[in-house]
Amino acid sequence: MTTTIRLQGEVFDVSAEAALLTRGRTDIGAVVTFTGICRADEAGGPIAALTLEHYPGMAEAEIARHVEAAHARWPLLGVTVIHRYGRLTPGEPIVLVATASSHREAAFAAAEYLMDYLKTRAPFWKQVEKAAGKIWVDAKSADDAAAERWSAPAPSHGAAE
């Protein structure tokens, strides 16, 4: 499996990253890309910007652990995870998860799995700039629940798609 994990301040190019996953190969039948984007509102109020703090070293290691877990669970041929840090303004991309597999089922499931774990286990913290000042974003219990559902025994995969 081809794995790319990158943390960066700069913007990324979703199409270029997706193209890199399939370049020179003909065994990949499905690429799923998920892009998380900075919204102009948080908790019902407008925001001017978002600043992402992360734990260098642990963030990469934690993402790598979950990519490995996804690879053990689904027949993946490639995974790219890019997470930005620093100050972002509304409309800018924050995170990219791209998964490649022979068939769509594994690519869709693994992308969702990776995003659910990125939200709750990767050491990143969002702070938003509101009119009243800078506020740390609260963790959402819905995100914990989304990650928790993957703890159930994995359904069997490999059926014809």
Next chain:
Amino acid sequence: MKVRYFAWVRERVGKAEEEIDPPAAVVTVGELVGWLARKGEGYAYAFENPKVIRAAIDKSHVRADARIAGAAEIAFFPPMTGG
């Protein structure tokens, strides 16, 4: 050992990292949180609700009952909000 603080834990403590030398009676991550909370006003504020504090030893998530012996770096931070 080195301790690192992130997000609002860092802001409340007033520093990003420091070297600490807790007494031998401090065995677990949870006990270290209790010990840190008594180091001063900022620490008391940062660790006022130990249940929400997450920890990592040498860049891996650990629970409050994890032992700190042998750790090179322990990090404390709020629940994560990336993605």
